[in-house]
Amino acid sequence: MRSLLRDLLSHRELLWILVQRNLKIRYKNSVLGFFWTLLGPIFLILIYWAFIRLLKIQISINALITGIIVWQFVAMSLGDSLNSILGNANLVTKTAFPRFLLPLSTVCANSINYLLTFAVLLVFLFFRHAEPAALYFLPLILLTQFALCLGLSLLVSSINVLFRDVEHLMSVMLLAWFFLSPVMYTNAYVTDTLAARTQLSDATEVTEALADQTQITENTAKILHACYLANPMAGIVTSYRSVLLSEDVLPMGMFVAPFLLSWAILFIGLGVFSRLEQRFGDEL
Amino acid sequence: MSGTGATTHAINVQDLGKKFLLQSRGESTLKSLTLDWITGRRKAREEFWALRDVSFSVQTGETLGIVGANGAGKSTLLALLAGTKQPTAGSVETHGKISSLLELGAGFHPELTGRENVYLAGAIMGLSRARMADRFESIVEFAELNEFIDQPVKHYSSGMYVRLGFAVAVEVDPDILLLDEVLAVGDVSFQRKCLERIGEFRDEGKTMLIISHDLETIKKVSHRILFLEKGGVQGLGEPEAIVDAYDSRSRSLQSVGLRREWGSGEILIKNVEIHDSNRSPCESFRFGEKLTADIAFEAKERIVSPVFGFSIADSEGRLLYGNNTQLEDFDIPFVEGSRTLRLHIGELRMARGIYLLSFSVHSADHKTNYHRLDHHSTITVTADAAFEGCYMPLQWEMDPRDAG
Numbered sequence: 001m002r003s004l005l006r007d008l009l010s011h012r013e014l015l016w017i018l019v020q021r022n023l024k025i026r027y028k029n030s031v032l033g034f035f036w037t038l039l040g041p042i043f044l045i046l047i048y049w050a051f052i053r054l055l056k057i058q059i060s061i062n063a064l065i066t067g068i069i070v071w072q073f074v075a076m077s078l079g080d081s082l083n084s085i086l087g088n089a090n091l092v093t094k095t096a097f098p099r100f101l102l103p104l105s106t107v108c109a110n111s112i113n114y115l116l117t118f119a120v121l122l123v124f125l126f127f128r129h130a131e132p133a134a135l136y137f138l139p140l141i142l143l144t145q146f147a148l149c150l151g152l153s154l155l156v157s158s159i160n161v162l163f164r165d166v167e168h169l170m171s172v173m174l175l176a177w178f179f180l181s182p183v184m185y186t187n188a189y190v191t192d193t194l195a196a197r198t199q200l201s202d203a204t205e206v207t208e209a210l211a212d213q214t215q216i217t218e219n220t221a222k223i224l225h226a227c228y229l230a231n232p233m234a235g236i237v238t239s240y241r242s243v244l245l246s247e248d249v250l251p252m253g254m255f256v257a258p259f260l261l262s263w264a265i266l267f268i269g270l271g272v273f274s275r276l277e278q279r280f281g282d283e284l
Numbered sequence: 285m286s287g288t289g290a291t292t293h294a295i296n297v298q299d300l301g302k303k304f305l306l307q308s309r310g311e312s313t314l315k316s317l318t319l320d321w322i323t324g325r326r327k328a329r330e331e332f333w334a335l336r337d338v339s340f341s342v343q344t345g346e347t348l349g350i351v352g353a354n355g356a357g358k359s360t361l362l363a364l365l366a367g368t369k370q371p372t373a374g375s376v377e378t379h380g381k382i383s384s385l386l387e388l389g390a391g392f393h394p395e396l397t398g399r400e401n402v403y404l405a406g407a408i409m410g411l412s413r414a415r416m417a418d419r420f421e422s423i424v425e426f427a428e429l430n431e432f433i434d435q436p437v438k439h440y441s442s443g444m445y446v447r448l449g450f451a452v453a454v455e456v457d458p459d460i461l462l463l464d465e466v467l468a469v470g471d472v473s474f475q476r477k478c479l480e481r482i483g484e485f486r487d488e489g490k491t492m493l494i495i496s497h498d499l500e501t502i503k504k505v506s507h508r509i510l511f512l513e514k515g516g517v518q519g520l521g522e523p524e525a526i527v528d529a530y531d532s533r534s535r536s537l538q539s540v541g542l543r544r545e546w547g548s549g550e551i552l553i554k555n556v557e558i559h560d561s562n563r564s565p566c567e568s569f570r571f572g573e574k575l576t577a578d579i580a581f582e583a584k585e586r587i588v589s590p591v592f593g594f595s596i597a598d599s600e601g602r603l604l605y606g607n608n609t610q611l612e613d614f615d616i617p618f619v620e621g622s623r624t625l626r627l628h629i630g631e632l633r634m635a636r637g638i639y640l641l642s643f644s645v646h647s648a649d650h651k652t653n654y655h656r657l658d659h660h661s662t663i664t665v666t667a668d669a670a671f672e673g674c675y676m677p678l679q680w681e682m683d684p685r686d687a688g
Contacts (some may be wrong), residue, residue: 014407021404025395094391095384096367097408281369282304 004270007098014097018105022080023112037113038120044068048184057185062130062245067183069121070237073114074149075174080106081153082170085161089284099277100270103153111146125244133246140259141239148232148262154269158276161283181233186241186248190228194221229254232262294379294460294491295342295365301373302360302515306330334360335515338374344459345489347482349496349506349523351530356512358495362386362462365493380459380491383409385466390449394438398429401437402452409456419455426477427451447474454481460491467496479505503527532567532638532664542601542640547655550587551619551645555580558641558661569632571667571675577627579643581655586620589648594627599638601659604674610648633675636667 008015027033045065052059084106085092085099092099125132160166182190198221216224229235229250235258241248335357342348352358363369364376366384391408392401402423406416424433427447437445450466463482467475482505485492496502502509502523509526511519513533519526560566561574569575579592593608609616616625640659646652 010410011407013412014404014410017400017404017407021393021396021400028395088393090393091391091408093363093368094386095405095408096382278370281363 004098004100008101008104011098011101015101015105015108018101019108019112022105022109026109037117041065041069041072041117044072052184058189059184059186060245060247062125062128063186063241063247064184065121065124066240066244067237069114069117070145070240071178071181071183071233072117073110073145074152074233075178076113077107077110077149077153078156078170078174080110081157082160082167084153084157085280086157086284092280093284099280100154100273103157103273104150106157107146107150107153110149122244130244131246132244133249134243137239137243141236141243144259144262145236147266148236151262151264151266151269154273155265158273158280161280162276177231177233180228180231182237182248187229187234187238187250188248191225194225197221226257230257230261232258232265235259236262292344292379293341293377294344294346295493296377297341297365297374298339298377299374300335300338300361300364300371300376301333302335302357302364302369303372304332304334306332333515335364336373338512338515338517340510340517340520342491342493344379344491345486346507347486347492347494347505349494349502349509350512351496351499351502351509351527352512352518353534355514357515358512359386359464360515361512362464362493362495365460366462378460381409381457382460382462383453383456383458384462384464385446385449385453386462386464390445390452392437392445392449395436397436398424398427398433398440398448401448402433405452406456409458411456416456419457423448423451423455426455426481428474443471443474450478450481454485458490460493461485462493464495465497467494467498467501499527499531528568528664532662542659544658545656545660547645547653549655550585550652551581551583551590551654553579553581553643553645553655553657554622556641556643556657556661558663567662568664568666571636571665571669572631572633575629575632575663577629577641577643577661579625579627580622581619581625581645582622583619586618587647587654588618590616590619590645590654591648591650592616592625592627593644593646595642595644596634597640597642597659599640601640604634604639608644632665634665634667635672635674636665636670639663639665 027036030036032039045068048064048068049061052064081103084102088102091097092102156166156170194216197216198218229238235255238248238250239255239259242250338357338361350358350361360369362384363386364371365378366382366386368386390401390405393404396404399420402420403413403416406413406419424430427444427450429444429448432440432444437448440448446466450463453461453463466478479501482492482494486505492505494502494505504523506523508521509519509523509530510517511526511530518533519529555578557565557578557580558567559576559578560569561576563576577594583590591608591610593606595606596604598604639662641661641663642656642658643660644656645654646656647654
């Protein structure tokens with residue numbers, strides 16, 4: 001761990017160049033360049049908005065936009081990190097430097113994009129008269145999300161060198177994760193649904209129409225909800241909404257598990273990466 | 285830890301080994317891995333040791349040349365020293381900042397411009413942007429890329445690419461420089477410039493490891509030469525001797541392809557040993573030196589008037605000279621059992637190069653070939669003068685009548 005920090009410090013200039021390179025290459029040959037950082041999420045928001053109207057899901061526009069922007073950071077970081085080692089085969093086979101700088105630079109470049117979008121989001125929310133609460137938690141949330149992204153990027157980038165399957169698995173996993181996370185809906189929607197089921201089971205008269213629906217006890221509902229929140233992204237998205245919008249507020253204790261899990265993923269990622277990086281030179 | 289003794293080692297390699305796993309079928313995927321796991325790993329992946337039990341050390345300020353056939357492990361060795369590959373066994377110890385130009389190409393990113401790549405390379409070496417800026421001019425000048433430096437390197441010609449790679453590798457001020465076949469590319473004038481720079485580098489007391497197939501050059505620039513064969517150290521020492529050893533070794537391997545042996549077998553040539561004038565076995569001769577060949581043979585029955593012959597061909601098997609006992613009136617009435625016939629060549633008069641010696645024994649009427657060994661032995665001849673073919677005594681004269 002200490003050597004990791006030493007490597008990072010002695011190669012900070014390299015990290016910065018790699019970050020710049022990531023940003024430059026992403027917008028190279030595109031007319032609108034950096035504006036895509038904003039245009040991308042805006043298009044997504046429009047599409048999802050239309051979709052949600054159709055599905056009649058109850059969610060405020062503020063909560064939706066926040067969710068999408070937060071989710072995009074994770075999705076983009078993961079997508080880019082698939083190739084952060086493979087795509088730099090030339091560099092990895094010809095020169096020696098701490099390899100973790102490659103996925104790190106991918107995540108950093110995405111973080112810069114994210115922070116800019118985030119700034120725009122804050123301005124937007126200001127004009128929408130959103131009511132933030134406990135904004136001092138924001139740095140911790142941002143940092144935790146960064147840790148999660150970096151941890152996953154380390155895993156994905158290194159495993160993909162040895163098993164190219166990761167590439168194919170990724171899009172499926174991301175889609176599943178997207179629906180498992182409160183992006184297009186809110187955590188409240190989940191609790192409400194669960195609550196509806198428990199009330200059903202409490203009621204003695206079960207109408208025929210609802211007979212085929214599963215009935216659960218209050219305890220089961222609690223456990224299910226805890227499981228749902230264990231998904232780090234469920235915790236992170238909901239925490240952003242509580243802090244920025246005072247919507248979907250949960251007791252603090254509920255965030256402990258997803259946040260700890262995010263940091264655990266970072267350390268798992270570092271461990272796996274440092275084991276697999278020994279083989280990069282041979283496999284590329 | 286760096287040694288504090290009288291001689292400091294820039295590089296210390298101990299029992300170094302690098303194993304590769306050769307895959308019989310394609311890339312490893314989760315599927316193939318799962319299949320292997322289910323079937324109890326029946327597919328044993330074939331192991332290949334690119335390097336094995338390699339030990340040597342290089343002193344600070346020394347230039348070590350590395351020679352060896354393709355696949356001998358030269359590039360793997362340099363990659364292990366550079367740190368782009370990790371050893372399977374043994375250890376590599378290096379002292380000082382290493383810069384390398386491995387296997388035709390620096391770690392350039394094709395989409396970035398030459399300028400951006402220079403700064404990227406500097407950052408990889410841990411040089412600050414300011415220090416890199418100081419060196420930038422001399423890099424561009426050395427690489428002769430003035431107008432192209434702001435073009436993406438994907439538009440560069442291979443010559444430009446290597447020039448920039450070399451310029452960067454040298455100008456980042458390393459303590460140890462690793463060069464893999466840089467001299468093989470680029471035009472002659474750039475090669476000369478590279479060699480000059482390598483010379484300067486040597487004089488500055490920097491350590492260098494150079495892989496090259498250009499034997500003459502590597503002999504000139506190296507203090508010592510390491511000869512690798514099949515992943516092991518075949519020789520390490522004084523350039524002239526090692527290059528000679530490598531040269532004759534590679535030629536003899538090459539000539540194996542030209543070797544042929546046939547005959548009816550009444551007389552068998554068991555062995556031929558080539559000696560120099562001191563009667564010690566030898567494969568390498570100076571021009572004009574004496575050569576002796578001991579031809580050990582065995583006749584199963586009594587054979588009357590056999591004729592022994594020999595011939596000398598160049599490395600491609602073209603005949604230069606042939607002679608036999610009959611033509612030279614050396615009468616052999618009969619042979620029976622094991623004997624040794626000795627051939628003395630008073631003066632080798634061929635141009636410098638590699639030659640293949642053939643030996644034969646046949647009947648006096650040339651109708652029966654008892655035994656022939658085509659291109660059996662390989663010798664190297666070195667000469668000061670660079671004439672071609674075979675030397676014949678001669679004089680030049682200007683006709684005095686035309687003068688005035």
